[in-house]
Amino acid sequence: MSEVAAHSRRPLxxxxxxxxxxxxxxxxxxxxxxxxxxxSFLAVFFVYPLVEIILRSFPDSSLSFYQRxxxxxxxxxxxxxxxxxxxxxxxxxLLLAYPYAYAMAHAxxxxxxxxxxxxxxxxxxxLLLRTFSWLILLQNTGLINKALMGLGLxxxxxxLIRNQTGVVIGMVHILLPYAVLPLYAVMRKIDxxxxxxxxxxxxxxxxxxxxxxxxxxxxxxxxxxxLTFTLSLxxxxxxxxxxxxxxxxxxxxxxxxxxEQLNFGQxxxxxxxxxxxxxAAFGLFGLLLSFxxxxxxxxxxx
Amino acid sequence: xxxxxxxxxxVFWVFVSGVAFFLVAPTLIAVPISFTTTAGIQFPPEGFxxxxxxxxxxxxxWREAMLNSLIIAIATSALSLVLGTAAALVLSRAKFRGKxxxxxxxxxxxxxxxxxLSVAMYMxxxxxxxxxxxxxxxxxxxxxxxxxxxxxxxASLKTLNANLELASAGLGATPWFTFRRVTLPLILPGVVSxxxxxxxxxxxxxxxxxxxxxxxxxxxxxxxxTQLRAMLDPATAAVGAILIAISAVGMLITYKxxxxxx
Numbered sequence: 233m234s235e236v237a238a239h240s241r242r243p244l245x246x247x248x249x250x251x252x253x254x255x256x257x258x259x260x261x262x263x264x265x266x267x268x269x270x271x272s273f274l275a276v277f278f279v280y281p282l283v284e285i286i287l288r289s290f291p292d293s294s295l296s297f298y299q300r301x302x303x304x305x306x307x308x309x310x311x312x313x314x315x316x317x318x319x320x321x322x323x324x325x326l327l328l329a330y331p332y333a334y335a336m337a338h339a340x341x342x343x344x345x346x347x348x349x350x351x352x353x354x355x356x357x358x359l360l361l362r363t364f365s366w367l368i369l370l371q372n373t374g375l376i377n378k379a380l381m382g383l384g385l386x387x388x389x390x391x392l393i394r395n396q397t398g399v400v401i402g403m404v405h406i407l408l409p410y411a412v413l414p415l416y417a418v419m420r421k422i423d424x425x426x427x428x429x430x431x432x433x434x435x436x437x438x439x440x441x442x443x444x445x446x447x448x449x450x451x452x453x454x455x456x457x458x459l460t461f462t463l464s465l466x467x468x469x470x471x472x473x474x475x476x477x478x479x480x481x482x483x484x485x486x487x488x489x490x491x492e493q494l495n496f497g498q499x500x501x502x503x504x505x506x507x508x509x510x511x512a513a514f515g516l517f518g519l520l521l522s523f524x525x526x527x528x529x530x531x532x533x534x
Numbered sequence: 535x536x537x538x539x540x541x542x543x544x545v546f547w548v549f550v551s552g553v554a555f556f557l558v559a560p561t562l563i564a565v566p567i568s569f570t571t572t573a574g575i576q577f578p579p580e581g582f583x584x585x586x587x588x589x590x591x592x593x594x595x596w597r598e599a600m601l602n603s604l605i606i607a608i609a610t611s612a613l614s615l616v617l618g619t620a621a622a623l624v625l626s627r628a629k630f631r632g633k634x635x636x637x638x639x640x641x642x643x644x645x646x647x648x649x650x651l652s653v654a655m656y657m658x659x660x661x662x663x664x665x666x667x668x669x670x671x672x673x674x675x676x677x678x679x680x681x682x683x684x685x686x687x688x689a690s691l692k693t694l695n696a697n698l699e700l701a702s703a704g705l706g707a708t709p710w711f712t713f714r715r716v717t718l719p720l721i722l723p724g725v726v727s728x729x730x731x732x733x734x735x736x737x738x739x740x741x742x743x744x745x746x747x748x749x750x751x752x753x754x755x756x757x758x759x760t761q762l763r764a765m766l767d768p769a770t771a772a773v774g775a776i777l778i779a780i781s782a783v784g785m786l787i788t789y790k791x792x793x794x795x796x
Contacts, residue, residue, distance in 0.1 A: 263624055263709075270621035270640060270680060278643055278677045281654035288657070328553050335550040350554040352789075354561040356781040358738040360755050361774045364762055365560040368567065368577055375577050405560060408553075437539070466647025468741055473762060483649040490653050490745070500657075503650040510647055 282507075289501035297501035307485065311505075314481045317396065317471070318464035321403045325411040325460045326453060328404070333415035333452070337422075355409045363473050366402045367393060370474070398474035406470065407463055411456035418452030451521060458517035462510050482506050564774030575766040586772040596757065596773065603737055603753040606668060610675040610736035611729045617676070618683030618732075619725060623717075625684070626691040641681045651677070652745040659746060666748030674742045679732035686731060690724025723791040730784045737780065 289297055301307045336347045354362060369375050370392035377389040392398055422445065430440035468483035475481075482502060489499035563577055568586055570579030590596045625637060643651070655674050656665065664670030694717065702712040718725070740755035747756050754773060761770045 264628060264630065266620040266624045267636070270617040270684075271636070273617055273673075274639065274643075274677065274680070277655070277673045278646075278651070279639075281651070281658040282646075284658050285650070285654045328556075331546060331549055332553045335546070347550070347554060350558050352785065353782075354557050356734065356785045357561050358740075358755065358774075358777050358781070360738070360740045360758055360762075361564060361777055362561055364758070364770070364774060365563045367762065368563065368575055368766070369560060373576075405556065408557060437542075462645065466649055468649045469759075483647065486649050486653055490656060496657055499653050503647075503653050506647055507650055510645065514645070 285500035285503050288497055289504045291497055297498050298505075300498065301501060301505060307502075310480050310482060310485055313479065314465060317399060317403070317479070317481065318461050320396075320400055321407060321464045322411075322457050322461040324400065324404050325407050326456055329408060329411035329415055329456055330449075330453070332408075333412045333419055336412070336416045337419035351409050351412055354405065359406055360469055362405060363402050363470050366398065366405065367473060370398055370401065393474050394476035396475070396479050399471045399479050402470040402474045403464060403467055407460045410459040410463060414455035414459065415449065415452035418449055418455075422448045454517055454520045458514065458521070461517070462513045465510055465513065466506060482509075562778065564771045565778060567771040568768060568775040570768050570771075572768070575768055575771060586768045587776075589769045590772050590776070593769075596754075596769075598750075599752055599754045599757045602668075602747075602751055603755075606671050606675060606751075606753060607733045607736040609668070609672045610679050611732040613672065614676045614679040614683045614732045615725065615729050618680050618728060619687050622684050622687035622691060623713075626688055627696075640684055643677050644681045648678075648741045652742045655742065656745040665746055666751055668751055670746050671743060671751060671753070674746055675736035675739055676732075678739065678742070679735045682731035682735060683725075683728035686728035687721060687724045690721040694720050727788045727791050730788050734781060734784050738777070 291297075301311075332347070332351070336344055336351075339347065371377070372389040372391075374392070376392065377386075380386045381389065392401070426444050426448070427440050430444045431437070435443065466483055467481060468487060471479055471481045472484055472487075483506070486499050486502045486506070489495045489502060493499075566579050567575055567577055569582045569584070570576060570586075571581030571583045572579070621640060625633065625640075651674070655670075659665045659670045659674075662670075664673070698716050698720070699712055702716045703709075707715070738755060739753075740759055743753045743756045744759060747753060754777070758770055758773060761767065
């Protein structure tokens with residue numbers, strides 16, 4: 233084993249042919265069967281259940297469940313609320329993530345390690361547990377309200393949970409890494425000489441940033457927006473624990489239909505609607521990303 | 535001019551440190567809370583006691599939940615490692631039509647809202663007699679964990695020099711022998727970190743478990759979820775601190791294997 237590892241440190245030029253099955257298999261696809269277990273597993277336990285809810289949402293090819301979703305004021309309001317919360321979370325995530333990613337991309341190695349650990353540590357800790365922490369920090373007798381009252385800034389505790397504020401704080405905390413990582417990946421590759429060139433040409437820092445750096449970082453902005461927005465749409469745990477009755481999101485409606493109303497058809501239709509929204513958001517941001525790539529090319533040329 | 539650039543730098547770094555603090559501090563507060571001597575949860579905590587850890591390990595419910603979580607997480611990592619490594623081996627080398635679509639299918643559980651999956655599995659698994667069973671939870675968690683294993687193993691395979699496999703083949707080794715003695719040892723970091731990702735995915739998963747688990751198979755996150763909705767108790771914080779310790783170990787091993795800048 234160690235001899236092999238020692239060899240790998242002196243790489244030979246890569247062969248033109250693919251890999252070992254080219255030499256063992258008579259045919260090129262001889263080892264394709266290795267894909268079969270994973271693919272059939274997902275077909276049974278992932279694709280089939282999704283097909284099932286699509287079928288269940290159209291009993292006797294009637295659209296009644298969908299009709300109810302788009303005509304009932306409750307459902308329409310919850311869907312609107314879900315979009316508003318997701319958009320707000322996305323914007324706040326991007327505003328916090330942009331400077332953070334910038335710092336990571338341009339800091340010294342030691343600072344980078346500290347910032348990366350701060351970013352990835354919460355990534356590893358259970359989402360439920362982090363929501364629990366916010367529940368404690370934000371409640372009326374929690375640290376934040378106590379501190380603000382102790383400083384004499386407020387007389388009565390601010391309502392920070394059981395409302396949208398709590399939901400947004402909790403969700404931003406969970407989704408922030410999903411905005412920072414794509415931004416960092418893009419910023420790391422931005423050529424620093426472009427900013428130097430801009431300043432040699434007489435532009436101040438602000439102007440160079442707006443005209444050179446920011447356009448180059450747009451693909452990261454779009455990718456971060458895509459991830460935070462689409463992941464927000466399906467959130468269940470955080471709004472259920474930190475939100476009030478008026479902050480219900482689609483996921484909670486689905487859960488209630490299943491566990492309380494036992495209305496599987498309605499739950500299926502809602503789940504399909506959520507799936508379609510998620511897919512549509514992906515499509516939309518995918519378009520933006522390709523525009524971003526064009527803008528990037530233009531900026532480099534200009 | 536000098537002054538304004540200094541002010542900008544100070545404001546920038548204060549902001550960035552603030553964000554770092556916002557990320558880290560709430561993640562860890564379960565640890566100090568778990569040592570409080572008060573009967574209710576409070577932060578900052580008072581005094582120091584280990585009695586809440588004692589309470590957790592004395593409780594049959596928590597002990598069973600930990601055992602269930604452990605069984606499900608280990609089985610999930612084993613199953614997703616076997617399925618995912620085999621798939622990644624083919625995906626990294628073979629060229630065939632529809633490969634991009636297939637890769638998309640294999641990774642799509644990552645972007646599917648978990649609540650949709652939970653409801654869908656809940657309905658289907660009930661009919662198959664899998665709801666409330668270990669098999670059902672392991673299957674569901676494997677669906678979520680598989681993309682992590684595939685991505686991680688694919689990344690290692692990219693760095694592998696195919697000449698080594700050719701050499702092994704040229705010396706007369708069978709494909710299986712080459713895999714075991716050449717390929718696997720070289721991609722082991724990717725396989726191990728994929729396995730850890732899979733373990734943590736299952737260990738922390740709550741939404742699917744709420745729908746699929748019953749009293750005998752409920753996991754630690756399901757217990758915490760029930761506790762949070764009923765009452766807050768420092769014992770829950772102690773469980774939280776244990777979870778943080780486990781996550782920290784997983785994180786350390788993974789980054790030891792795969793440095794931050796790769």
